[in-house]
Amino acid sequence: MTQSYDFDFKILIQPGSNLMVKLTGIIGNVTYDKIKPSIWVAQNTEIKRILTKPLYDKILEDFINASLDGVYKQIYEDYIAFMLVFYSTADFVQRNSIMIANGGNFKHSPDNAQIVDFKEVDRNANYYRDLGRFYEDQFKEFVKKNNVPEYDSSSNNNDNDFFFGVYML
Numbered sequence: 001m002t003q004s005y006d007f008d009f010k011i012l013i014q015p016g017s018n019l020m021v022k023l024t025g026i027i028g029n030v031t032y033d034k035i036k037p038s039i040w041v042a043q044n045t046e047i048k049r050i051l052t053k054p055l056y057d058k059i060l061e062d063f064i065n066a067s068l069d070g071v072y073k074q075i076y077e078d079y080i081a082f083m084l085v086f087y088s089t090a091d092f093v094q095r096n097s098i099m100i101a102n103g104g105n106f107k108h109s110p111d112n113a114q115i116v117d118f119k120e121v122d123r124n125a126n127y128y129r130d131l132g133r134f135y136e137d138q139f140k141e142f143v144k145k146n147n148v149p150e151y152d153s154s155s156n157n158n159d160n161d162f163f164f165g166v167y168m169l
Contacts, residue, residue: 011039012047012063012076014125019081023087023129035092041131042087047080050136052152071148079139086132093125 013019021028034053048056059076062068068076099106107117116124143151148168 010060010064010143011036012043012060012080013039013088019085020089023085025124026089026092030089034096035088038092038095039088040083041091042084046132046136047084050083050139051075051080052150052155054152055148055150058150071146075139075142075148079135079142082135083132083139086128086135090125090128090132093121093128097121 018028020026021030026035051059055075059068059072059080062072063076097107099108107115143153
């Protein structure tokens with residue numbers, strides 16, 4: 001018997017918001033469905049870690065119900081949206097150059113363009129990851145100065161943040 005998984009992607013960026021197009025080098029013809037997995041990965045590996053689970057759950061629920069207000073709306077607008085855009089873009093940049101299909105793995109070759117090498121791809125991804133870290137640091141300063149009851153500072157004293165088993169400096 002084959003297990004079927006039906007994921008309900010509860011994502012903190014709405015389709016059509018064009019936030020990623022406005023803030024990054026991603027052009028407008030990249031479909032939301034193509035970048036959605038990167039948003040989901042960044043949200044579940046970075047944003048949940050940064051916010052801690054209680055605050056993440058509160059903001060996600062309020063976002064889905066369109067009831068963000070007060071300090072939670074400020075956290076979303078000033079920090080989460082930017083962190084999610086930049087961490088998602090870093091993931092997308094690194095994964096977008098190779099397509100996986102039944103016939104194997106393929107590198108897309110656009111007309112009238114040159115494919116960048118992996119060093120340039122990594123440099124570009126690291127640039128967006130650094131922007132995400134900048135907003136992460138700003139968020140951590142914000143919660144030190146503001147009362148956010150759901151934020152669990154004891155679980156987020158990560159001097160050595162990690163991303164998929166790699167320690168980041």
